[in-house]
Amino acid sequence: MGFSSVLIANRGEIAVRIIRACREEGLRSVAVCSEADKTAPHVLLADETVLLGPAQSSESYLVIEKLLGAARSTGAEAIHPGYGFLSESSAFARAVDDAGLAFVGPPVSAMEAMGDKPTARARMHAAGVPVISGSEPVASSEEALAAAGEIGFPVLLKAVAGGGGKGMHLARGAREVGPALKRARGEAATAFGDDRVYLEKFLEDPRHIEVQVLSDASRSVHLWERECSVQRRHQKLIEEAPAATIHPEVRTAMGEVAVRAAEAVGYRGAGTIEFLAEGCESSSGRFYFLEMNTRIQVEHTVTEMITGVDLVREQLRIARGLPLLGGQEPPRPRGHAVECRISAEDPANGFLPSTGVVTAVEIPTGPGVRWDGGIRRGTEVGLHYDPLLGKLIVHGEDRPAALARMLRALEELRIEGVATTAPFHLAVLREPDFRANQISIRYLEMHPDLVDPGRAALEEAALAAAGLLELDRRPGGGVATRGRRSDPTGSTDSRDPCGAASSTGSRRLSPWVMAGHQ
Numbered sequence: 001m002g003f004s005s006v007l008i009a010n011r012g013e014i015a016v017r018i019i020r021a022c023r024e025e026g027l028r029s030v031a032v033c034s035e036a037d038k039t040a041p042h043v044l045l046a047d048e049t050v051l052l053g054p055a056q057s058s059e060s061y062l063v064i065e066k067l068l069g070a071a072r073s074t075g076a077e078a079i080h081p082g083y084g085f086l087s088e089s090s091a092f093a094r095a096v097d098d099a100g101l102a103f104v105g106p107p108v109s110a111m112e113a114m115g116d117k118p119t120a121r122a123r124m125h126a127a128g129v130p131v132i133s134g135s136e137p138v139a140s141s142e143e144a145l146a147a148a149g150e151i152g153f154p155v156l157l158k159a160v161a162g163g164g165g166k167g168m169h170l171a172r173g174a175r176e177v178g179p180a181l182k183r184a185r186g187e188a189a190t191a192f193g194d195d196r197v198y199l200e201k202f203l204e205d206p207r208h209i210e211v212q213v214l215s216d217a218s219r220s221v222h223l224w225e226r227e228c229s230v231q232r233r234h235q236k237l238i239e240e241a242p243a244a245t246i247h248p249e250v251r252t253a254m255g256e257v258a259v260r261a262a263e264a265v266g267y268r269g270a271g272t273i274e275f276l277a278e279g280c281e282s283s284s285g286r287f288y289f290l291e292m293n294t295r296i297q298v299e300h301t302v303t304e305m306i307t308g309v310d311l312v313r314e315q316l317r318i319a320r321g322l323p324l325l326g327g328q329e330p331p332r333p334r335g336h337a338v339e340c341r342i343s344a345e346d347p348a349n350g351f352l353p354s355t356g357v358v359t360a361v362e363i364p365t366g367p368g369v370r371w372d373g374g375i376r377r378g379t380e381v382g383l384h385y386d387p388l389l390g391k392l393i394v395h396g397e398d399r400p401a402a403l404a405r406m407l408r409a410l411e412e413l414r415i416e417g418v419a420t421t422a423p424f425h426l427a428v429l430r431e432p433d434f435r436a437n438q439i440s441i442r443y444l445e446m447h448p449d450l451v452d453p454g455r456a457a458l459e460e461a462a463l464a465a466a467g468l469l470e471l472d473r474r475p476g477g478g479v480a481t482r483g484r485r486s487d488p489t490g491s492t493d494s495r496d497p498c499g500a501a502s503s504t505g506s507r508r509l510s511p512w513v514m515a516g517h518q
Contacts, residue, residue: 003077010082012374015042021312034060078102114292127264134200141178159188160196165234206276211258239299305337346419354419364412368395
């Protein structure tokens with residue numbers, strides 16, 4: 001259906017992103033806001049704004065009737081849900097349809113098919129999409145134990161209506177199944193209002209690869225893949241496109257499977273097929289369907305950077321009945337892109353949320369640098385919403401060039417008034433395994449100093465103290481120079497010129513320390 005005005009049922013950087021796309025499409029934009037967001041950037045940018053209510057999202061951004069009322073009162077003919085909040089709620093999409101409005105997203109049937117994880121797994125299996133072995137929803141510890149016995153340990157207990165890592169717990173043996181089930185059900189009930197849980201085989205060290213798909217009424221295409229393995233508690237932190245080490249044959253197969261998955265549920269609009277992949281550096285690599293996100297993704301930006309396709313404008317065009325990509329074939333990927341999510345969290349204090357007023361913002365610029373943000377000077381950061389402040393994205397001719405550009409951009413980024421995750425990103429980008437693309441979903445688990453700098457500092461202090469104690473125990477004291485470099489002044493150094501310890505010297509300084517956060 002055609003429309004000329006769009007209500008954005010969201011806030012923050014994604015609302016800003018959608019408003020800009022509306023403006024470029026010649027569409028009128030209507031923002032909504034809570035009391036806490038009355039002076040937010042998305043409010044100031046939109047053509048019109050409707051106040052929904054108190055800061056609590058349960059009384060504002062999550063109230064379907066208020067959103068529909070805002071559309072009616074402003075004459076908005078379509079609603080874009082963004083991501084988060086109600087973006088994957090089939091009840092919301094159905095209510096939008098029933099109100100005679102266009103929902104800028106997939107059909108209700110596709111959302112329902114992919115929103116229920118066991119149903120999605122069954123549909124994908126029937127469509128010939130590789131799926132990790134799993135179970136139907138379980139109602140008791142006894143059922144969970146029986147299912148785990150059939151699947152084989154270790155297993156993940158996962159919320160049927162889950163997402164974002166909520167309601168997900170690992171059981172490596174029979175004793176852990178009962179407690180994991182209890183925790184998963186409790187989290188699922190709180191987060192999704194649905195305490196159903198199922199089991200899935202746990203892969204020990206896979207990569208998390210996702211494929212961007214676009215579908216209109218006549219065809220589906222893919223726009224290549226993204227690498228999303230750097231995660232903390234199942235939350236993505238850094239994303240790249242394309243996946244740098246994936247074998248060309250695996251890349252082709254993964255794209256074809258993603259298109260098949262979208263077509264199997266009659267998908268429309270922009271969506272993402274997520275996979276867990278093992279050994280995909282070679283042609284014999286394997287990948288398995290994980291889930292489908294029936295919305296625009298936070299990390300859609302890196303796909304835009306390597307393809308030149310504006311995914312949000314494509315969403316709007318498809319919802320208006322226009323052909324995707326103007327009827328053209330999808331472009332080949334060009335170069336490499338990296339995104340760092342900049343959140344109001346304190347990485348030096350266990351990533352606890354940081355609140356306050358943003359007193360200064362300086363955004364990096366220059367070739368290949370992009371900032372998608374939802375803050376400005378004076379923005380108050382509270383605890384009511386997701387702590388994401390913005391996304392820093394860069395593009396380069398290859399991965400090394402993109403990483404160098406991201407380092408430069410992170411060093412230039414300045415946000416004052418609240419703590420941010422920028423220092424964490426700097427530490428990761430300087431870490432040798434990350435730079436060598438030796439990553440998996442266990443990357444941060446294998447590099448605990450990146451997420452626990454206090455522990456890293458204690459370890460460095462303990463090593464230094466042990467070294468001094470050893471020197472005191474040597475006859476005559478002093479420093480042994482065997483196997484170490486010496487300069488004419490008599491000093492020694494076991495580190496290379498970049499500051500990392502050599503393989504024959506002492507323990508390498510943690511990337512966090514190297515980043516200046518000792």
